[in-house]
Amino acid sequence: xxxxxxxxxxxxxxRRKDVPTLVSQCLEAGESAQxxxxxxxxxxxxxxxxxxxxxxxxxxxxxxAARAMKEALKILExxxxxxxxxxxxxxxxxxxxxxxxxxxxxLVAMMWKGANMEVIDLGVNVSPxxxxxxxxxxxxxxxxxxxxxxxxxxxxxxxxQAIRDAGVPVKIVIxxxxxxxTFAEEIGADGYAPDAASAVDCALALLKQGASS
Amino acid sequence: xTSTAPALRFNRLAIEDPRALIFGRAPHPLTTRDGLxxxxxxxxxEINFTLPSMGVNAATLPQVCDxxxxxxxxxxxxxxxxxxxxxxxxxxxxxxxxxxxxxGLEIVRILLDGMVAERDKSGxxxxxxxxxxxxxxxxxPPLMRRxxxxxxxxxxxxxGAAAGAELLSIESVGGKELHDEAxxxxxxxxxxxxxxxxxxxDMRFLxxxxxxxxxxxxxxxAGDTACGFGNTAMVLAEQRMIPRVFAAVVRAVxxxxxxxAYECGAVGPGKDCGYENPILKAxxxxxxxxxxxxAACAHLSPMGNLAAACCDTWSNESVQNIKLLxxxxxxxxxxxxxxxxxxxxxxxxEGPPAAETLQRWLVESDASLDPQAYIISPAASIELAxxxxxxxxxxxxxxxxxxxxxxxxxxxxxxxxxxxxxxxxGWLEQMADTLDELPQDEDTFIEEQLALADPEKxxxxxxxx
Ligand code: B12
Numbered sequence: 001x002x003x004x005x006x007x008x009x010x011x012x013x014x015r016r017k018d019v020p021t022l023v024s025q026c027l028e029a030g031e032s033a034q035x036x037x038x039x040x041x042x043x044x045x046x047x048x049x050x051x052x053x054x055x056x057x058x059x060x061x062x063x064x065a066a067r068a069m070k071e072a073l074k075i076l077e078x079x080x081x082x083x084x085x086x087x088x089x090x091x092x093x094x095x096x097x098x099x100x101x102x103x104x105x106x107l108v109a110m111m112w113k114g115a116n117m118e119v120i121d122l123g124v125n126v127s128p129x130x131x132x133x134x135x136x137x138x139x140x141x142x143x144x145x146x147x148x149x150x151x152x153x154x155x156x157x158x159x160x161q162a163i164r165d166a167g168v169p170v171k172i173v174i175x176x177x178x179x180x181x182t183f184a185e186e187i188g189a190d191g192y193a194p195d196a197a198s199a200v201d202c203a204l205a206l207l208k209q210g211a212s213s
Numbered sequence: 214x215t216s217t218a219p220a221l222r223f224n225r226l227a228i229e230d231p232r233a234l235i236f237g238r239a240p241h242p243l244t245t246r247d248g249l250x251x252x253x254x255x256x257x258x259e260i261n262f263t264l265p266s267m268g269v270n271a272a273t274l275p276q277v278c279d280x281x282x283x284x285x286x287x288x289x290x291x292x293x294x295x296x297x298x299x300x301x302x303x304x305x306x307x308x309x310x311x312x313x314x315x316x317g318l319e320i321v322r323i324l325l326d327g328m329v330a331e332r333d334k335s336g337x338x339x340x341x342x343x344x345x346x347x348x349x350x351x352x353x354p355p356l357m358r359r360x361x362x363x364x365x366x367x368x369x370x371x372x373g374a375a376a377g378a379e380l381l382s383i384e385s386v387g388g389k390e391l392h393d394e395a396x397x398x399x400x401x402x403x404x405x406x407x408x409x410x411x412x413x414x415d416m417r418f419l420x421x422x423x424x425x426x427x428x429x430x431x432x433x434x435a436g437d438t439a440c441g442f443g444n445t446a447m448v449l450a451e452q453r454m455i456p457r458v459f460a461a462v463v464r465a466v467x468x469x470x471x472x473x474a475y476e477c478g479a480v481g482p483g484k485d486c487g488y489e490n491p492i493l494k495a496x497x498x499x500x501x502x503x504x505x506x507x508a509a510c511a512h513l514s515p516m517g518n519l520a521a522a523c524c525d526t527w528s529n530e531s532v533q534n535i536k537l538l539x540x541x542x543x544x545x546x547x548x549x550x551x552x553x554x555x556x557x558x559x560x561x562x563e564g565p566p567a568a569e570t571l572q573r574w575l576v577e578s579d580a581s582l583d584p585q586a587y588i589i590s591p592a593a594s595i596e597l598a599x600x601x602x603x604x605x606x607x608x609x610x611x612x613x614x615x616x617x618x619x620x621x622x623x624x625x626x627x628x629x630x631x632x633x634x635x636x637x638x639g640w641l642e643q644m645a646d647t648l649d650e651l652p653q654d655e656d657t658f659i660e661e662q663l664a665l666a667d668p669e670k671x672x673x674x675x676x677x678x
Contacts, residue, residue: 057636107454150266151264151266153266
């Protein structure tokens with residue numbers, strides 16, 4: 001029993017196999033690709049994210065939903081490209097130089113994608129110069145930095161500096177076990193989030209604030 | 214492609230009675246140069262420490278060395294004041310210290326000097342465990358058997374052992390490049406492939422080399438840990454990212470991978486963060502380091518007391534050298550370890566019934582509350598150990614351990630002896646189904662998994678595949 005659209009429901013339940021038919025039905029009914037993304041897919045991932053936040057489901061279940069969403073996006077992509085529709089926000093994310101921990105970073109990337117951001121993942125052990133170059137190349141709205149080692153926290157500071165020096169206006173969010181809100185302020189980052197779920201809220205709050213200012 | 218899987222070296226248990234899987238006593242104790250007898254009736258504190266927020270490079274090396282000088286002096290002084298019966302000091306390096314073995318070696322020397330100084334002053338006996346961190350995955354996909362990370366790591370083992378680090382350990386990462394993915398996907402077959410096929414092969418290669426180094430310098434291979442596998446799962450479960458029952462089953466399987474170090478000549482004490490160590494102690498009879506509530510400084514766990522039930526050294530995993538109200542954090546943690554050890558040693562001194570009572574309290578205070586605790590309780594550990602030694606290959610041992618773990622958890626839950634969350638119950642069934650669908654034949658399994666594996670993530674040739 002659910003009052004969600006069948007496509008939204010398929011995303012929530014991760015029924016990837018049902019997705020192509022349901023997407024075609026929406027398109028045949030005259031819905032635009034953009035509207036399908038905004039009104040059918042993103043709300044589905046939002047429900048999944050909410051359930052995850054409430055500890056009702058786990059990451060594997062969330063990934064199944066994410067794969068269903070990806071399936072839909074794959075079908076819609078040509079239409080989206082033709083219509084010049086792009087996700088509202090682009091983010092660059094990576095683990096800082098000297099650090100190989102990436103599970104947390106990957107989860108944050110996944111959550112950001114679920115919130116319909118385009119996410120460019122630079123991987124692990126990413127130097128400040130590489131972050132700066134990526135920011136210049138992709139002109140993102142948001143950069144996420146992850147560090148799990150106390151000894152790579154200084155690299156985080158250098159990375160923030162390098163991104164600022166690149167001169168692209170961008171919000172920087174940091175995270176990882178040893179990192180704190182205070183540390184974020186100290187190194188001139190714009191935000192800090194303790195976990196993947198709040199990383200979405202934190203990012204959206206900063207981006208909306210950026211958009212209105 | 215054919216897999217040349219040698220059989221398991223251990224085919225029976227060293228400890229069959231859960232009551233004998235107890236703190237301070239191992240069938241094959243280890244005597245150090247300084248006369249500590251680990252597993253010989255006394256539990257020793259094993260202290261670990263790491264740097265506060267700071268870079269490690271040529272410019273900061275003097276400050277880095279000062280940190281370690283200060284740490285070793287502080288922790289050993291406190292241990293001596295509290296009349297610890299002896300101390301194991303673990304030096305787990307940070308990546309630049311393995312990448313530049315000369316830096317790692319300099320710190321090894323600082324620690325050994327500090328240990329000698331305290332011995333001269335108070336007679337405190339100690340031994341150094343050297344744990345170079347495994348940098349091989351800095352290369353993506355990782356080069357497991359060659360290249361500068363491999364060479365540098367062996368160099369640090371060699372020079373450290375020559376300098377006097379008597380226990381060699383590592384948290385090796387072979388197979389991890391696929392395991393992270395398996396964990397977040399709740400993929401038990403993928404986990405088995407990473408641990409029991411890739412992990413086992415890498416362990417055999419790595420520990421054969423470490424054994425040669427140990428022989429050359431007359432030191433001991435202590436043991437490995439499936440930290441990057443089992444503890445990653447535990448931390449993920451702790452954060453409600455993956456089900457606890459899944460993490461518990463993965464833990465059971467990690468024992469198969471960690472066992473290989475002992476098959477290649479390691480003699481313990483097994484590495485502290487290997488929560489699979491009770492299973493390994495039951496199989497090998499070698500002493501084991503464990504960590505529990507005293508390691509909350511490094512990561513949270515659901516088995517803070519239970520983990521001590523069969524420890525031979527008791528560790529804090531890692532704590533930053535920062536100032537707490539009581540003193541510097543490593544010194545404070547040394548104090549906690551010493552008191553925990555005092556309690557266990559006191560119980561043991563009153564004879565087996567007293568020791569067994571404390572052991573039971575340690576177990577029963579945690580076991581029913583979390584499947585990850587339950588699965589490494591002495592009784593469950595022996596069951597899992599039995600499943601492993603009864604198998605004819607590491608692959609089959611992994612499957613057998615997983616199956617036994619699922620059975621143990623299901624029956625404990627049915628009997629009301631273990632609490633399993635509502636949203637996790639279905640996972641036990643799902644995992645059992647996965648096991649039922651696995652091919653019996655190892656080569657078929659390898660073929661299936663290779664077809665699924667991301668070729669950008671790992672190099673099959675590094676695992677003889
Ligand atoms: C798993 C793990 C590993 C795995 C990593 C697997 C992987 N692919 O990432 C392996 C085994 C490879 C590993 C290696 C090492 N590790 Co390690 N590791 C851990 C452990 C146990 C858990 C980390 C984890 O994955 N957590 C689960 C994820 C989901 O949580 P998370 O990373 O915190 O991410 C969440 C938040 O922090 C946040 N977040 C994270 N990033 C970002 C980014 C943004 C933008 C935002 C908004 C939020 C955000 O959201 C995430 C999701 O909720 C930690 C313990 C700990 N307390 O964290 C030690 C720990 C970090 N490791 C440690 C050490 C020492 C090492 C090694 C040096 C040791 C060794 N012996 O090999 C190497 C170093 C490798 C390197 N160069 O980086 C130490 C660090 C000590 C220190 N000085 O800082 C720790 C604290 C454990 C300890 N010994 O005390 N490690």
